[in-house]
Amino acid sequence: MSSIFEGFLSTPEILEAFSERNFLEAMLDFEASLARAQASVGLIPEAAARSIIGTCKVDLFDVAKIVRESGQAGSIAIPLVKSLKETVGLFNKEASEFVHFGSTSQDVIDTALALVTREALGMIDVDVSRAIAALLALASRHADQPVLARTLMQPASVTSFGLKCAGWAAPLVRGRQRLQARARDALNVQFGGAVGTLAHMQGKGPQVLALMAADLKLKAPAFAWHTQRDEWVALGCELGLMVGSLGKIAKDISLMSQFEVGEIREPTEPGRGSSTAMLHKHNPLASLVALAASARAPQRVAALLAAMPQENERALGNWQAEVAEWPGLLMSAHGSARAMGQALSGLQVDAQRMLANLEAVRAGLASEAAVEWFNPALALDAGRMTRAQVITLTAMIRAIDAPAPESVPA
CATH class of the missing domain: 1.10.275.10 (Fumarase/aspartase (N-terminal domain))
Structure with a gap:
């Protein structure tokens, strides 16, 4: 492929x-x-x-x-x-x-697709688990690290980088649980x-x-699912949601790693994210992969949903369209999960730049607004408050996190 x-x-x-x-x-x-x-x-x-x-x-x-x-x-x-x-x-x-x-033909093709999908879901699960573990480690490490919160792409107030990481992790944990549940429903023999x-x-x-x-x-x-595609398509929808959650993290990383912001940076290694013309550039390659996946997955999921009205006992065209779209969705999901798992495991955090960006915004405000939203004491208070929040959130996330990858049907 x-x-x-x-x-x-x-x-x-x-x-x-x-x-x-x-x-x-x-x-x-x-x-x-x-x-x-x-x-x-x-x-x-x-x-x-x-x-x-x-x-x-x-x-x-x-x-x-x-x-x-x-x-x-x-x-x-x-x-x-x-x-x-x-x-x-x-x-x-x-x-x-x-x-x-x-x-019949659909029996062998659908069952083979279920077998290959099980293999693919195991790969995705491993890399999503890696991303979750990396995020929880970052959340604990930077629980009280003040950072500029941004709303509508503009400076807002103070938050904690640890809280941001916990917020990135939570949808991945929920998505991982839902994927495993949908896999248990959908990975059926077709006969x-x-x-x-x-x-x-x-x-x-x-x-x-x-x-x-x-x-x-x-x-x-209980039934042959030749034209009963609900459980299968539900699995596809969950894959689309996982790709979207990974894409949200990639979007934030790409914005926070811009030179003008410089608060975090994807891990560096020779040849990774380099430019053919500008040797000084460090392109966020993992974010590129995850964002490309999040741009493509919705169309794949939409095609699965559009193909659901299948005729009588066997379909003409719609089932064939669904089968053709399926591999691309799983390929995007694994590409995104692998990219984010690798990037988050080695994410470079510049705490001094985070504080400098906060100070730059505070210094440019009228005194009343600066005191209300960016007083240094507020940043310290935010750090203290968010450390408690992060500890609580990470404990909750770990408690609800699904079992290890072998829980995906093998």
């Missing part, structure tokens, strides 16, 4: 997760699990299942050819299943007729056959579904 135009806005790991090879491997995992479950309940011969399972190895297939043929077929599943049947037939001709038995009835399963469909869910470590849904 990598592109010269957007590869730098994501991460190598998630680009690989949504690569053609990895996705086809997930589809083959579905086919192997299907054959294993069907053999265990007597729907297909054990020998046929062994042949199918043994052939569901991505190295045996021409991935590029299957992808090319998907354009004419209208689905990546059609050329894959065709190739799987042919390859199984080379070793066991009788077994080929049991490949993909009683299933309904042609019209969701599992008519070819001879009454054993629920058993096959349960066995596949246990094998693939996904949830067994």
